[in-house]
Amino acid sequence: MQITVRLFLAFRTGRFHTKALECAAGTTVQQVVRDLRLPETDLGTAIVNGREVELGEVLAPGDTLLLFPLVGGG
Amino acid sequence: MPDADVIRQFVATRLDGDLLPWSGQAAVMERFGLSNAESEDVVLAAGILPARYSRNRQMLTTALQLKLFRSRVVVVGCGGLGGYLIEELARLGVGHLVVVDPDTFVEHNLNRQLFANASNIGSSKVTAAALRVESVNPAVTVHCVARAFEAGDHSTLAGADAVADALDEMPARFALAEGCRDLGIPLVHGAIAGWYGYVATILPGDRTLHQLYNRHGGRRGIEAQFGNPSFTPAVVASLQVAEICKILIGQGTLLRHKVLTINLLDSEIETVAMD
Numbered sequence: 001m002q003i004t005v006r007l008f009l010a011f012r013t014g015r016f017h018t019k020a021l022e023c024a025a026g027t028t029v030q031q032v033v034r035d036l037r038l039p040e041t042d043l044g045t046a047i048v049n050g051r052e053v054e055l056g057e058v059l060a061p062g063d064t065l066l067l068f069p070l071v072g073g074g
Numbered sequence: 075m076p077d078a079d080v081i082r083q084f085v086a087t088r089l090d091g092d093l094l095p096w097s098g099q100a101a102v103m104e105r106f107g108l109s110n111a112e113s114e115d116v117v118l119a120a121g122i123l124p125a126r127y128s129r130n131r132q133m134l135t136t137a138l139q140l141k142l143f144r145s146r147v148v149v150v151g152c153g154g155l156g157g158y159l160i161e162e163l164a165r166l167g168v169g170h171l172v173v174v175d176p177d178t179f180v181e182h183n184l185n186r187q188l189f190a191n192a193s194n195i196g197s198s199k200v201t202a203a204a205l206r207v208e209s210v211n212p213a214v215t216v217h218c219v220a221r222a223f224e225a226g227d228h229s230t231l232a233g234a235d236a237v238a239d240a241l242d243e244m245p246a247r248f249a250l251a252e253g254c255r256d257l258g259i260p261l262v263h264g265a266i267a268g269w270y271g272y273v274a275t276i277l278p279g280d281r282t283l284h285q286l287y288n289r290h291g292g293r294r295g296i297e298a299q300f301g302n303p304s305f306t307p308a309v310v311a312s313l314q315v316a317e318i319c320k321i322l323i324g325q326g327t328l329l330r331h332k333v334l335t336i337n338l339l340d341s342e343i344e345t346v347a348m349d
Contacts, residue, residue: 008335008337008344008346009270009335009336009337010267010268010269010270010296010300012337012340013339041293042295042296042299043289044286044287044288044289044290044295045285045286045287045288045289046288046289047285050347052284052285052288053288055289066346068286068335069267069270069295069296070287070289070290070293070294070295070296071265071266071267071270071271071272071295071296071297072242072243072244072247072265072267072290072293072294072295072297073154073242073265073266073267073295073297073302074151074153074154074155074156074239074240074241074242074264074265074266074307
């Protein structure tokens with residue numbers, strides 16, 4: 001199935017802004033994060049179709065997944 | 075307090091064009107026995123603009139300058155973001171600033187914290203903020219709160235027209251957001267790490283922080299890897315000040331239900347819809 005992944009800020013470095021990804025049915029957000037070699041501890045949020053989700057969220061065809069790094073400094 | 079007509083009559087011979095220079099405002103203070111803040115209020119209320127705000131006037135009417143002066147903004151955190159927030163809000167003419175930070179300056183603050191200098195390492199951040207504001211805009215009143223913001227601290231936030239999140243840890247940020255929600259106060263969020271940052275305006279009930287930081291788990295973010303250079307807090311804090319100004323004057327479009335993502339490494343600034 002195809003999903004769209006959008007990466008933000010530091011996550012783009014060496015990767016992409018927006019990409020259509022082919023993945024197996026039943027793929028979870030966590031699997032995408034791992035496939036992209038994004039450290040889970042750096043993840044601030046994963047948003048699927050406008051809704052924040054847990055890593056175990058199962059993706060569906062046509063989903064848009066946004067991955068934001070955790071930025072906490074002040 | 076002297077009324078508007080009395081003020082207008084007194085300053086008539088002391089104006090520079092239609093602006094009142096410091097010397098004129100000082101004369102008002104002396105003649106009527108007023109403090110800096112009191113003189114600022116009566117002068118603005120009389121429709122007269124202090125000369126030091128002349129470069130605001132194409133964007134802000136004297137009435138709006140008075141509105142800013144009668145506003146109260148709480149800045150929670152007086153470090154990287156906080157320094158720029160306080161400096162710019164004071165220069166803008168926001169009349170009451172509550173500045174909150176338990177810390178004293180340490181050497182590594184010098185790379186980015188506006189009020190840190192070689193001679194005040196070891197001294198209180200809120201005290202430094204008050205001293206700086208006194209020197210750049212003595213009409214502004216600074217209330218120093220030399221303790222960490224904690225959940226349930228309504229007294230620090232009470233009466234604020236806007237609150238700036240200049241914190242550096244997630245649980246405190248969420249506690250601050252809850253306090254602002256409970257008191258019905260707009261919150262302008264800012265976060266930085268290396269080349270990167272986020273800005274968002276959160277009105278009571280908005281879920282933006284919950285959406286953007288859903289997986290924070292109380293952890294530090296990528297600032298642990300990237301650190302914080304001099305320019306990123308300045309950029310993010312300035313955006314926060316612009317949001318606060320818009321909230322106070324009731325103009326413009328706020329960063330509400332969205333986050334402004336700042337990527338200075340690749341020179342990209344992008345707004346993303348949230349909640």
